[in-house]
Amino acid sequence: CLAIGFALPTLAHIGHVPPLRVLRRELAAPGLSAWVTWLLAIAAFIALMTWQVRDQRLAVAMTLALLAALFVLMGVGRLLLRLLDPLRRTGGTAALGLAALARHPQLAMLQLGGFGLGITLLLLLAVVRVDIVDTWRSSLPEGAPNHFVINLQADERRAFAALLRERGIPNSGLYPTTRARLLAIGDRPVRPDDYVNPRARRLAEREYSLGFSADMQSDNRILRGRWWDDAQSAARPAFSVEQGLADNLGIHIGDTLTFDVAGQQIHAPVTSLRSVSWDSFNVNFFVVGSPALLTGLPVTYLSSLFLDAPNEHLTVELAQRFPAVSVLDVRPILDQVRAIMERGALAIEMVFVFTLIAAALVTAAAAEVSRDQRAQEVAVMRTLGASRRQMLAAVLTEFGLLGLLGGLLASLLAGVSGYLIATQLFDLPGRISAAVWWFGVGGGTLVVALVGWLATRRLLGIPPMRVLNSE
Known part of the structure; x- marks a missing residue:
């Protein structure tokens, strides 16, 4: 295509x-x-x-991002070459290499842009593979809950807690919850068709598990507003909403939310927005209500717990003692996610190879385009007394400098892009690895210099008179 x-x-x-x-x-x-x-x-x-x-919008956005990266590489590369231009007057083989770049500025920028873009993608894939994926893996704490117990009845709470104490099994506690549908935000009815964003539409049409608690989960953090952290405020109806849900649906502090719970409508203002650490696998909710809202609502109880291999049989005992309870094992889901990550890592490693080959081919093709002109230049320089070793050093300087500049700019673009992806998209701590700079700058210099030498070495062995006579 x-x-x-x-x-x-x-x-x-x-x-x-x-x-x-x-x-x-x-x-x-x-x-x-x-x-x-x-x-x-x-x-x-x-x-x-x-x-x-x-996704056409995503495809267009990615294309524009790649074009922007290409123009940045070519524009900044041209500026850096101009800054190095005074070195051409110093003499020596380095000056010959810089002079070659100055004689072919458009071709040099094409090489710099093509190779730099390839290295940028290569390094960005490395950042995603090594830094972001490994950070996500390490974010799953040891002993994180791997089972969820749902639909526990109010009169079964004591027996359930006693059973866990008897077996020595830690759990996250018991949380009252009920199914509810969001009807209105303030005076505005919630209709999925009113939202353009697909995620916002899904959030508008789904049912929610409302949680109720006097205390905030330890892995939650208040971003705006205030939690009901005293008896007086807990006695007033209020909601705390997860920040992502609030952003998608347009919920703000002070808005009154209306939910339908089994035909019964409940109303309460939003008093806080919070961030939620979903990867902790503790019991968490998009919307948490104050204890004052519990009155008259049909609720069941929810808990999460960690079961190691010796205690896996407890799921059978729970089903026998509490017939209405459902125990959800999340380990198959985690295993599937890990398997997908491993397959993705393998695919990324294959992309590494093809990207590097493509970048090398761009350099080789650009050298081939100027083959005849290079042959003339080499012949003239050899006739004027330049040795084969000097011409080889000039070629290595020319292509090595292109690789150095391309690798430097690619490392900068990949590092910044990886940081933004980690912090803005995956909500993970971002960092710019020194390995990206070493691989980008060092690898770029070596690869481009090697490819340039392979593409032009035959020209260095051609007798100058043969080239000049052919013209």
Whole structure:
């Protein structure tokens, strides 16, 4: 799809080129078709991304992000090369390498942009694979609850607590809960069709498990407002809402929420917004009500607990002693998530290889485009007295500097992007790893220098007179 997008305008242009111009090497730039090539390639890329992610807005956003990264790489790279321009007058092999970049500025920027973008994606995948995924794994605490007990009746609470004490099994406590549907936020009825965001629509149409507690969970944190932390405030009807739910549905401090609980409507103002650590696997709720709201509501009780291998049989005993109780084992879900992460890690490692190969091919292709001109330059320099070793050092300087600048900019882009993904998307602590800089700068320099040497080494062995006579 991408190959067709890039190739069609050029292939269409070939039919209009006179053979004599090809033999004389008098080929002009294709003009407008270059813009057509880019537009078709971008359209093909968006179509491919839409097919893969099944979300046109996301595909367009990713395409624009990649184009922005490409322009940043090329623009900042050009600026850095200008800052290094005074070194051309110092003499030596380094000056020869810088002079080669100055003679081909557009080609140099194309190489820098292509290789830098490839390394950026490679490093970003590494950040996601190593830092973000491993941080998520380590965020699951040892001994985190792996079973949830639901539908416990009020008259069964003492027997349930006694059984757990007898077996020495820790639990998160018992929490009254009831099923409810959100009817209104203030005077505004809650209708799924009123929301554009798909997640907001799902939240508007779903039922909620309302929790009720005098004390806030230890893994919750108040972001705005105040919890009912004294007897007087706990005696007044109030709701505390999870921040993400509030953002999606447009809930603010002071708004009165109306819920339908088995045909009975309850009303209370929102007095606080809080963050919830869902990955703790403790009992948590999107909406928590003060104890004053419990009066007259049909509730059951919910708890979470950790069962190790010797105590797994307790689920059978719970079912026998408390027939209405359901015990949910979340370990299969966690195992499935871990398996998905492992498969994703393997896929990312394969993408590493292909991305690196693609970046190397961009460098090699750019060197091949200027092959004839490079051959002339090498022949002239050899005729003027430059040794083969000096020309080799100039080539390594030219491509090594491209790799250094590309790796430096790629490390910066990947580090900042990874930090934003971790903190804004996954709500994980963000950090910029030093390994990203070492791999980006060091690896970029070595890979581009090696590819450049492989692509041009044959030119260094051609006798200068053969090249000059052929012209």
